[in-house]
Amino acid sequence: MAKLPRSPLAPDRFPDMPEIGGLRLATVEAGVRYAGRRDVMLALLAPGSAVAGVFTRSATRSANVLDCQRKIGAEAEGAGAAILVNSGNSNAFTGRAGEGSVQAICTAVSKATGLPQARVFTSATGVIGERLPHDRITDRIGALVNGLAPGKLGEAAEAIMTTDTFPKGAAAELVIDGQTVRIAGIAKGSGMIAPDMATMLVYIFTDARIERSQLQQMLGALNDRTFNNITVDSDTSTSDTLLMAATGASGVDVTGHDGFRDALHGVMLDLAHQVVRDGEGATKFVTVQVTGAASDADARTHALAIANSPLVKTAIAGEDPNWGRIVMAVGKSGAAADRDLLTIRFGDVLVAEKGWVAESYREEQGAAQMKQAEIEIGVDIGLGAGQATVWTCDLTHGYISINADYRS
Amino acid sequence: MAKLPRSPLAPDRFPDMPEIGGLRLATVEAGVRYAGRRDVMLALLAPGSAVAGVFTRSATRSANVLDCQRKIGAEAEGAGAAILVNSGNSNAFTGRAGEGSVQAICTAVSKATGLPQARVFTSATGVIGERLPHDRITDRIGALVNGLAPGKLGEAAEAIMTTDTFPKGAAAELVIDGQTVRIAGIAKGSGMIAPDMATMLVYIFTDARIERSQLQQMLGALNDRTFNNITVDSDTSTSDTLLMAATGASGVDVTGHDGFRDALHGVMLDLAHQVVRDGEGATKFVTVQVTGAASDADARTHALAIANSPLVKTAIAGEDPNWGRIVMAVGKSGAAADRDLLTIRFGDVLVAEKGWVAESYREEQGAAQMKQAEIEIGVDIGLGAGQATVWTCDLTHGYISINADYRS
Structure with missing residues (x-):
């Protein structure tokens, strides 16, 4: 389908994003469906990172969502973690083959990074009901791992777009006990589910230190006041995923810290509003x-x-x-x-x-x-x-x- | 707003409608909002008629609906009954004034027909939130009563239209123990609620004899398989009303008669489908x-x-x-x-x-x-x-x- 014009409600530009200690990112052109653009991102998180997640409650959710949900529950806090996201194909309603694709990608990422499979999370967004050509992704894992570098959040926000008319990012910094803590998030979505291009996906990173169950609790509560309170067309995606990782690289423990919570709330609300601002056909x-x-x-x-x-x-x-x-x-x-x-x-x-x-x-x-x-x-x-x-x-x-x- | 073209899904023509013994109808131009067309209908039902009704569950329902609901419960089976419907103004969200308008109309109909007020039912459909100019209606009650005659169901179906692109009617006849029983219904609606022109309204008449509570039970059950299972835009009107009157003029008691129930189901389903076929902008x-x-x-x-x-x-x-x-x-x-x-x-x-x-x-x-x-x-x-x-x-x-x- 033709490229859509940038939404009239879009922000002027992509915001400046801070580097998050303990996070490295890479993107690559894998040609999953789109030609001539980056369509896969890999995020690698340092050992000690806590990962929390909130997912669609759809009864027909995708193989990737089901796999993430199984892993988010399992404690393995010592290890690092990886998040791989592809656009172009949502791997939703692809039967048992969909689970095979997730398995193949997780195995490849695990092998290339040395992480246990339980710490490899994946998302997919794009057409529903077509088999994910996962070989195109696994073939590029080496290139992704070689390309890992700090920063690159803007590039990642672009790689996960489908019918989005602009990349979405938001960030916050706050000083706690004289030390700076950073939060940076990216999102995609322009409808609860777009034309065969399922999904809202959100990835938020921070260098704060926080225990996983605390992070999960905070994320769930803030989700109810942000992403759960936006609607473009009342339709719910089979792939909605919000993942947040806290690397702890700043050394600052934010457990129970209201300022951190408020800053995270601000980042999530900003991203949620950007999804609405990119709502299909939106003028208001x-x-x-x-x-x-x-x-x-x-x-x-x-x-x-x-x-x-x-x-x-x-x-x-x-x-x-x-x-x-x-x-x-x-x-x-x-x-x-x-x-x-x-x-x-x-x-x-x-x-x-x-x-x-x-x-x-x-x-x-x-x-x-x-x-x-x-x-x-x-x-x-x-x-x-x-x-x-x-x-x-x-x-x-x-x-x-x-x-x-x-x-x- | 401009007159809309007839829906491409409309039936070829308005069906032939049987005369219902014990029912007389009249329509009149009262100029409630529209000029140059009939916009009020009055149905007069012979003594002994049973009247049942099903109504919107909206928490913001109109004064007319609230008044009908109060009266449907009250037993007064010996008397006849009247139903007056105006188009052009729904008398919804008009505060206490709305109740005054209903009262004024019921008083006028009661006076002109000799019926107790408890047996006068009204509906209104059209713009929301504007005071109903009920004088224009009460001024024409005399003309309505003088015009009462058998038949006229097609004329009545036209008088209750707002943004509908075609009048809606359906009928059935069946023979029970050698005697003919007739059912005839009319409806309006082209969205659960149309552009400021609220409402689905349905009026069904039969010359069958049936006790009120039996009729109510049958109507409610069939409503759940017909009008309650259609949707144009998921929006629910503040005025939805389905009234059914059984005059008993045929002398045939249909209590517990499956054939009658099936025939009524058919009439209700036909009318419900016609409302969908007139859905705003519908092509399928x-x-x-x-x-x-x-x-x-x-x-x-x-x-x-x-x-x-x-x-x-x-x-x-x-x-x-x-x-x-x-x-x-x-x-x-x-x-x-x-x-x-x-x-x-x-x-x-x-x-x-x-x-x-x-x-x-x-x-x-x-x-x-x-x-x-x-x-x-x-x-x-x-x-x-x-x-x-x-x-x-x-x-x-x-x-x-x-x-x-x-x-x-």
């Missing part, structure tokens, strides 16, 4: 903030119902301040609501309250809000203290074109 | 049949996940036999599934089995299936005996145009 970046729900879970249910509603998303595409569709979405969500207690805002404009349009509201105020590239929808349910924020984009002709007009 | 009528699920409920969850997936619906619009997206939808549904037990068919073409593309499958077979206007997707989960069938349409540029390009 939309923040849906729900307050006053009976519980946080109810607030999230309402927020996702609004963010996933085709009628809300098409109204935003049309710059139509159509608050009736928001009422509809709240009503259908299944979470508790009372028509006469709802308050709706677009940005700082009060649109509706007490079950009806606000007396002060003028249509042109709502229309002006809708003209912006970044839109905030605020809904107060009026029942309790539950709240949630979800990020999404609009639903446009561009989405239909990408997913219907082109044959995959 | 899609049947999703799930078998082999752990339970019927699981089967329905899978079927709705497939039918509501934007990626599945855009693939169908693009005539792309993209079975990977069906795997994805099954995986994300939350119901039990095992990748390696899935079987997928397009029509009679076996596409995938045992977790992978079928050996016999050729892409051109799938492509040929996708070129048809009526598409059948069959998914066997391979776990149990649960099954469900759901009907939907594709997601096209037409949907985006109707919902985004036009300002409401």
Whole structure:
């Protein structure tokens, strides 16, 4: 399919990324599916690295995801670790052959690096249901290992792209007890699942020291406030993977450190927002903030119902301040609501309250809000203290074109 | 907004509708919102009629729906009944004023017909959040009552249309113990909720005799296999209403009669399919049949996940036999599934089995299936005996145009 233009919501440029001690990266052209571009990345992590992960809950998840999940549980903290990611083919729904491909790649990486297989993690992203030509990858493991070097995060972010229109990266540095700790992450994704090009993949590295179970707990909790709260089209990938590795190279233990947690939260939120900003056909970046729900879970249910509603998303595409569709979405969500207690805002404009349009509201105020590239929808349910924020984009002709007009 | 062209999936013509003994209808131009067309219908049912109803479960449902729900429970079987429906304004999210409008209309109908208010049912469909100018309706009650006559179901089907591109009707006759029993129904809807034009409304009439609670039970059960299993865009209206009245004029008691139940099922399924065929922007009528699920409920969850997936619906619009997206939808549904037990068919073409593309499958077979206007997707989960069938349409540029390009 034709190369898509860069999203109008993309950041100006790829950010400067710090070097992470204990991390070396390499990328290579393996020709898995794409010609003339790098399509495989290898990350090598120094001995002592803790690796944590969060994965799709899809019942039809890929062989790579299943393999990662088995390994993330197993403790082998003394060893280093490797992460190999290919784009072009997701190795999803490829039956038993898919497991064979993962095995072949892990064996080759293990042999070339001396790492135990239990410490080799893989991801794959791209077409579903076609056998992964893993020989093309295993043939290049030597070249990858020879090419390993510090830095290279930008190159890695490009190697894992499929229908993404820009590479995604985010980083943070903080000083703890006089010593600098660094976090750097890359991501890909432009839909929960793109046209036969499955997946959101995220890899975050830090030189902080933290015990694996602590890292896993922090990552899971922050995931619920970042990647789990974005939606482009409500469709869930068979390959979604978030891996985080802490090398400990800085010597700084961050267990229970709020500043580190906040910095990591910032990196994850930045990457999550970039995925939405690259949403297929997106022209608006939309923040849906729900307050006053009976519980946080109810607030999230309402927020996702609004963010996933085709009628809300098409109204935003049309710059139509159509608050009736928001009422509809709240009503259908299944979470508790009372028509006469709802308050709706677009940005700082009060649109509706007490079950009806606000007396002060003028249509042109709502229309002006809708003209912006970044839109905030605020809904107060009026029942309790539950709240949630979800990020999404609009639903446009561009989405239909990408997913219907082109044959995959 | 501009008048939309008749759906390419519409039936050739409105069906011949039988007269229902004990039912008289009238329509009138009240100018609620539309000019130059009939926009209010009144149905008057003879004394002894049983009235049953099924309604949206939206937490933000309209004043009319709330009023109907209160009355459907109350027994007053000796009396006749009236149903008044207006198009152009849904009287939804109009605060306390909405309840006042319903009250005003019910009072006027009650006065003009001599019926108790508890036997006057109303529906409204159209724009959300604007006060219903109910005076325009109450001013025409006299004209409506004077115009009441048998037949007129086609006229009524037209009066309740909003963004529908064709009027929807279905009928059945059956002979029980040598006597003819008739069922006739009309519906409107072209999306679970259309551009500010909420709603699916359905009215079914029969001259059969049946006790109210029996009718209610039958209607609810059949609704779960018909209207509850269609989806255009996963959005749920604040006004969905299905009312059924049995006048008893035929003198035939149909309590527990399977033939009557089957005939009613047929009428409801026909109307439900017509709503999908008028789905906004629809070019394909899609049947999703799930078998082999752990339970019927699981089967329905899978079927709705497939039918509501934007990626599945855009693939169908693009005539792309993209079975990977069906795997994805099954995986994300939350119901039990095992990748390696899935079987997928397009029509009679076996596409995938045992977790992978079928050996016999050729892409051109799938492509040929996708070129048809009526598409059948069959998914066997391979776990149990649960099954469900759901009907939907594709997601096209037409949907985006109707919902985004036009300002409401």
